[in-house]
Amino acid sequence: MPHHCVMSLNVESLVESPLAAPRPLRLIDDTGRAANPDEAGGLVLPDPATLLSLYRRMVVARRFDVQVTALTRQGRLATYPSALGQEACEIAAVAALGPEDWLFPTYRDSMALLTRGVPAEHILASFRGDWHSGYDQNAHRIAPQATPLATQALHAVGLATASKLKRDATVALTLLGDGATSEGDAHEAFNFAAVWQAPVVFVVQNNQFAISVPLDKQMRCRTIADKAIGYGMPGYFVDGNDVAAMYAVTSTAVQNARAGQGPTLIEGLTYRMEAHTNSDDPSRYRDAGDLEIWRRRDPITRLDTYLGEIGALSDAERADIRAEAEDLAADTRECMTRSAPVDPLELFEHVYATPRAALAEQRAFLAVELAEHAAASVAADTAESSTAQSGGTR
Amino acid sequence: MTLHDTAPTPLPLRAPVTLTMAAALNAAIQDAMRDDPTVVLFGEDVGPLGGVFRVTDGLYAEFGESRVSDSPLAESGIVGTAIGMAMYGLRPVVEMQFDAFSYPAFEQIVSHVAKMRNRTRGRIQLPLVIRIPYAGDIGGVEHHSDSSEAYWTATPGLTVVSPSNPADAYSMLREAITSDDPVIFLEPKSRYWAKAELSLPVRTAAMNTAVVLREGTDVTLIAYGPTVKTAVATAELAVAEGLSIEVVDLRSLSPFDDETVGASVRKTSRAAVLHEAAQFGGYGAEVAARLTERNFFHLAAPILRITGFDIPYPSPKLEEYFLPTPDRILAALGTWEWN
Ligand SMILES: Cc1ncc(C[n+]2csc(CCOP(=O)(O)OP(=O)(O)O)c2C)c(N)n1
Numbered sequence: 198m199p200h201h202c203v204m205s206l207n208v209e210s211l212v213e214s215p216l217a218a219p220r221p222l223r224l225i226d227d228t229g230r231a232a233n234p235d236e237a238g239g240l241v242l243p244d245p246a247t248l249l250s251l252y253r254r255m256v257v258a259r260r261f262d263v264q265v266t267a268l269t270r271q272g273r274l275a276t277y278p279s280a281l282g283q284e285a286c287e288i289a290a291v292a293a294l295g296p297e298d299w300l301f302p303t304y305r306d307s308m309a310l311l312t313r314g315v316p317a318e319h320i321l322a323s324f325r326g327d328w329h330s331g332y333d334q335n336a337h338r339i340a341p342q343a344t345p346l347a348t349q350a351l352h353a354v355g356l357a358t359a360s361k362l363k364r365d366a367t368v369a370l371t372l373l374g375d376g377a378t379s380e381g382d383a384h385e386a387f388n389f390a391a392v393w394q395a396p397v398v399f400v401v402q403n404n405q406f407a408i409s410v411p412l413d414k415q416m417r418c419r420t421i422a423d424k425a426i427g428y429g430m431p432g433y434f435v436d437g438n439d440v441a442a443m444y445a446v447t448s449t450a451v452q453n454a455r456a457g458q459g460p461t462l463i464e465g466l467t468y469r470m471e472a473h474t475n476s477d478d479p480s481r482y483r484d485a486g487d488l489e490i491w492r493r494r495d496p497i498t499r500l501d502t503y504l505g506e507i508g509a510l511s512d513a514e515r516a517d518i519r520a521e522a523e524d525l526a527a528d529t530r531e532c533m534t535r536s537a538p539v540d541p542l543e544l545f546e547h548v549y550a551t552p553r554a555a556l557a558e559q560r561a562f563l564a565v566e567l568a569e570h571a572a573a574s575v576a577a578d579t580a581e582s583s584t585a586q587s588g589g590t591r
Numbered sequence: 592m593t594l595h596d597t598a599p600t601p602l603p604l605r606a607p608v609t610l611t612m613a614a615a616l617n618a619a620i621q622d623a624m625r626d627d628p629t630v631v632l633f634g635e636d637v638g639p640l641g642g643v644f645r646v647t648d649g650l651y652a653e654f655g656e657s658r659v660s661d662s663p664l665a666e667s668g669i670v671g672t673a674i675g676m677a678m679y680g681l682r683p684v685v686e687m688q689f690d691a692f693s694y695p696a697f698e699q700i701v702s703h704v705a706k707m708r709n710r711t712r713g714r715i716q717l718p719l720v721i722r723i724p725y726a727g728d729i730g731g732v733e734h735h736s737d738s739s740e741a742y743w744t745a746t747p748g749l750t751v752v753s754p755s756n757p758a759d760a761y762s763m764l765r766e767a768i769t770s771d772d773p774v775i776f777l778e779p780k781s782r783y784w785a786k787a788e789l790s791l792p793v794r795t796a797a798m799n800t801a802v803v804l805r806e807g808t809d810v811t812l813i814a815y816g817p818t819v820k821t822a823v824a825t826a827e828l829a830v831a832e833g834l835s836i837e838v839v840d841l842r843s844l845s846p847f848d849d850e851t852v853g854a855s856v857r858k859t860s861r862a863a864v865l866h867e868a869a870q871f872g873g874y875g876a877e878v879a880a881r882l883t884e885r886n887f888f889h890l891a892a893p894i895l896r897i898t899g900f901d902i903p904y905p906s907p908k909l910e911e912y913f914l915p916t917p918d919r920i921l922a923a924l925g926t927w928e929w930n
């Protein structure tokens with residue numbers, strides 16, 4: 198098999214190696230039919246009950262994402278990076294994990310958080326500007342959503358290695374973007390994971406853009422999964438809009454990691470259907486026609502067709518799932534009407550485990566300032582005087 | 592080839608136009624690239640998108656892929672390759688998308704950008720500009736509002752500047768691009784949309800000097816980048832209280848213009864320095880210490896630092912409690928013994 202990334206290496210051994218297929222692995226094709234066996238690469242189709250559960254979670258997560266995007270357009274959130282169109286990757290990654298495992302997500306992966314049980318209100322706390330990470334990371338076993346790109350991949354490798362050293366069964370899974378794989382930290386994470394045989398799974402969501410920059414400006418090899426070869430770990434190039442294939446590959450990788458077989462790199466080929474965030478304007482850098490092509494590859498539509506045709510999804514079930522999604526959307530809207538409990542004095546509470554006099558002093562300063570402002574506004578309200586300003590004590 | 596070499600033929604002034612700071616920076620890069628074919632620009636999203644703040648808007652269309660390009664997404668790579676380009680006769684202008692995203696490039700900046708000239712006894716110099724959208728007050732989510740100036744000013748070998756208005760933005764960026772020393776160019780995000788009427792190519796004071804923006808007799812407020820606006824607002828408020836505040840816009844953090852700032856402090860005998868960054872080990876400590884050392888007997892009161900708290904930059908809803916405000920500044924000035 199010709200492979201232009203390789204020059205003088207032993208080509209025979211590469212053929213034996215788990216080099217990613219040039220076409221993405223898939224189990225259910227764009228039209229919702231079972232894929233040809235040669236496309237499945239030996240993957241086993243999950244049973245209908247599993248597929249139905251994946252379907253339900255994708256529908257619910259999408260409804261959440263669409264709702265949050267709408268709220269963001271209304272100016273109710275500071276920012277929101279949508280993962281519309283990437284449901285198969287997001288949901289498969291979470292479905293592959295056990296409760297004892299850890300997830301290391303990015304800003305993009307709110308759907309994954311939702312699917313792992315984080316309440317909408319807690320997910321949105323950071324995006325509406327209340328606090329940096331609004332959920333209980335330990336309870337959910339989800340690290341804070343990482344913004345500095347690829348940095349979380351190293352944390353996942355470290356946690357997984359600690360689990361291995363302690364002889365625990367915990368596996369770590371980290372989500373990364375295609376652009377993030379250019380960062381040094383991504384490469385260091387891949388290499389550490391392989392050298393240490395860490396029980397970690399890298400799921401790269403190749404949505405083909407890093408803000409405005411297409412993947413061909415990031416790299417010249419065929420696939421991101423190909424990079425796994427260079428680090429000495431298995432790599433899989435998967436149709437990221439086929440939740441069946443994503444789930445089959447990811448759950449196998451998690452099981453392998455748990456069984457002591459080390460890390461896996463999985464690339465899900467997908468597409469970012471929305472703007473990078475609400476402050477982005479994709480018309481500056483990509484062809485709207487591509488959206489149409491990817492709409493036809495929609496992960497939910499194709500699974501809907503497949504399940505309908507095998508008789509595993511009735512209209513009653515569709516309505517039931519729809520209702521669950523609408524309830525969540527209503528709850529999400531409702532939680533945005535409640536004002537967030539932000540306390541300025543909490544700013545000083547969590548910086549250090551060991552209390553510091555300097556911070557106590559600064560906290561006291563702010564407390565006085567807040568009390569003065571409160572008093573001044575009461576004074577202004579009662580129209581007594583508006584001159585009770587702070588300062589000017591000369 | 593560079594502006595320095597062609598100094599005698601300044602470009603004719605164009606008709607005045609109203610420009611935001613982002614547009615003024617854009618015009619500075621555009622004019623520099625038109626004047627000097629060795630100026631190249633690269634970074635994340637600086638090409639067709641024109642940068643997330645649109646500072647490089649239209650440059651890809653005008654100059655093409657060979658001079659304006661979207662690089663792979665890797666800050667250490669961006670700065671490291673800019674070093675190599677500068678060694679081979681180019682003048683790279685690179686962008687770190689936000690201050691906190693410059694940290695992967697820390698090694699390249701601190702160990703190489705800053706030290707190359709010295710370790711090679713001046714044989715290799717690095718005429719490159721690292722543009723960094725800087726500081727907060729834009730309601731940004733975490734990692735989008737850091738003030739990292741003290742990391743750079745604590746590093747010998749770096750020139751660190753920050754404009755506070757569109758005219759300086761244009762003039763200082765053009766000067767930075769022609770400088771034979773590497774420049775860390777801190778662009779206050781909260782000022783990107785500030786407007787001014789400019790006739791380009793505008794030349795303001797030299798990049799490495801401070802300017803007295805507003806004269807006063809009682810106190811010198813020393814500010815730079817985003818806090819200059821706060822200082823001016825404070826001075827305006829203080830008039831009603833009978834307090835005359837002189838505002839100094841540092842513009843250059845490293846080098847520090849001892850002459851201009853020292854003269855102002857000796858005149859007013861009182862000074863406070865403002866920044867968004869945390870106080871402990873912050874840039875204000877250097878300002879207060881060196882002004883005190885040199886002007887101790889002219890001072891009527893200790894120099895104050897009025898800054899962000901010693902905590903990580905807060906989430907958007909709490910940022911207003913963190914940033915120095917005119918009220919907070921006036922209150923701080925009120926803690927001095929006056930008379
Ligand atoms: C170290 C670092 N550099 C730059 C950024 C700014 N930034 C945020 S998202 C992004 C694009 C990331 O693209 P990708 O990894 O493909 O993920 P996607 O957003 O497509 O999910 C950039 C450049 C950042 N967050 N961190």
Ligand SMILES: [Mg+2]
Binds near residue numbers: 375402403404406408
């Ligand atoms: Mg991407």
